Amino acid sequence: MSEQRRAIVVGAGIGGLAAAIGLRRVGWDVVVYEQTVAPRPVGAGISLWSNARRALAWLGVDDAVGAHGVTRPGGGVRTSSGRWLSDSVGGNLLTSEEVSLVMVHRADLHAALLAALPAEVVRFDSAVEKIEESATEVTVRLVAPNASRTATADVLVAADGVWSGCRSQLWPSAFRPRYAGFTAWRGVTDGSFPLATQSQTMGPAAEFGLVQLLDGRVYWFATGNDPEGARTSDERDEVLARFGSWHSPIRAVIEATSPAAVLRHDIYRLTRPYPSFVCDRVVLLGDAAHAMLPNLGQGGCLALEDAVTLAHALDSSADVPSGLRAYDAARRPRTQTVAAMSDQTAKLAQLRHPLLTTLRAAAIRATPASVVIKTLRRATDWHPPS
Numbered sequence: 001m002s003e004q005r006r007a008i009v010v011g012a013g014i015g016g017l018a019a020a021i022g023l024r025r026v027g028w029d030v031v032v033y034e035q036t037v038a039p040r041p042v043g044a045g046i047s048l049w050s051n052a053r054r055a056l057a058w059l060g061v062d063d064a065v066g067a068h069g070v071t072r073p074g075g076g077v078r079t080s081s082g083r084w085l086s087d088s089v090g091g092n093l094l095t096s097e098e099v100s101l102v103m104v105h106r107a108d109l110h111a112a113l114l115a116a117l118p119a120e121v122v123r124f125d126s127a128v129e130k131i132e133e134s135a136t137e138v139t140v141r142l143v144a145p146n147a148s149r150t151a152t153a154d155v156l157v158a159a160d161g162v163w164s165g166c167r168s169q170l171w172p173s174a175f176r177p178r179y180a181g182f183t184a185w186r187g188v189t190d191g192s193f194p195l196a197t198q199s200q201t202m203g204p205a206a207e208f209g210l211v212q213l214l215d216g217r218v219y220w221f222a223t224g225n226d227p228e229g230a231r232t233s234d235e236r237d238e239v240l241a242r243f244g245s246w247h248s249p250i251r252a253v254i255e256a257t258s259p260a261a262v263l264r265h266d267i268y269r270l271t272r273p274y275p276s277f278v279c280d281r282v283v284l285l286g287d288a289a290h291a292m293l294p295n296l297g298q299g300g301c302l303a304l305e306d307a308v309t310l311a312h313a314l315d316s317s318a319d320v321p322s323g324l325r326a327y328d329a330a331r332r333p334r335t336q337t338v339a340a341m342s343d344q345t346a347k348l349a350q351l352r353h354p355l356l357t358t359l360r361a362a363a364i365r366a367t368p369a370s371v372v373i374k375t376l377r378r379a380t381d382w383h384p385p386s
Contacts, residue, residue: 015286015303016159022311043106045219047297082247192216
């Protein structure tokens with residue numbers, strides 16, 4: 001009997017945990033190293049489109065995640081005064097056989113993935129200091145409280161985010177995070193909030209979204225064209241100052257969110273074309289490979305796709321190098337296509353000139369829901385490998 005193959009996963013986020021689940025499903029021995037001291041229920045809402053649900057089903061966790069998710073009818077695009085530009089896409093999503101959307105709290109998704117792994121698989125408070133590769137294995141030097149040690153494996157999966165430390169060691173100049181020109185705020189109301197309808201509201205170089213979660217709370221997001229690194233002492237007050245005069249119930253939703261629960265992050269993407277996601281026996285996954293703009297809600301979805309594709313490629317290939325090459329060949333074209341689509345959507349959302357925003361509103365009003373669904377179908381057209 002051949003010796004069980006071993007994998008090290010760096011990063012216990014959505015992509016890293018999914019990769020560990022997938023690799024264990026095809027018989028690998030997996031250890032996940034995470035530098036934070038413990039799992040933390042961070043984040044806000046996350047969109048799980050139909051491609052993500054297919055990946056979760058392959059991983060065997062779709063029911064656990066779906067128990068926390070909700071698909072609600074209605075919704076559309078509005079102006080800051082509340083005028084509807086389009087309100088037909090939500091209903092079409094509910095009847096589409098190929099494109100669907102479920103909203104969950106990111107913390108619930110993370111908890112479901114973590115629960116699918118034995119406790120000993122994920123090692124917290126363990127940072128990767130150095131990576132060394134040979135023809136047959138990869139070795140990492142780990143820094144943990146009061147101790148340093150090494151670990152070896154057949155492959156290392158770098159799932160440590162847009163500012164990946166693993167990537168900076170082995171791809172020191174090939175990937176460059178680039179500021180997208182806008183910042184994003186996210187929040188979830190402290191308690192249940194009655195939301196008559198969901199919406200995405202577009203203004204000059206800004207937008208505001210409202211989504212109802214399963215437990216009755218409202219997940220909201222906002223964007224604005226700001227200099228990189230700009231911050232205020234109270235981000236909720238900043239959001240109120242910018243969006244409090246927009247249509248109801250935006251102000252009430254913001255006020256129903258604790259100041260400490262308002263998150264602000266500058267938005268970055270990796271420049272394209274992407275270099276290879278593989279360096280010998282190290283492979284990039286998720287934002288470490290293809291961090292993109294959030295305007296199509298596909299970042300987490302693609303990380304789940306990555307995890308399934310990687311597990312399948314390594315399971316169906318004769319050796320690790322050929323499996324990693326197959327993964328790279330499958331993922332780079334797909335992720336670059338979706339990233340380009342996200343860029344185009346972001347450009348429309350961040351228009352500032354009054355003439356351009358007027359033309360944008362007219363275009364949204366004139367676009368049939370079927371055309372929007374067709375675009376979404378292109379973004380979500382992925383199925384697990386057979």
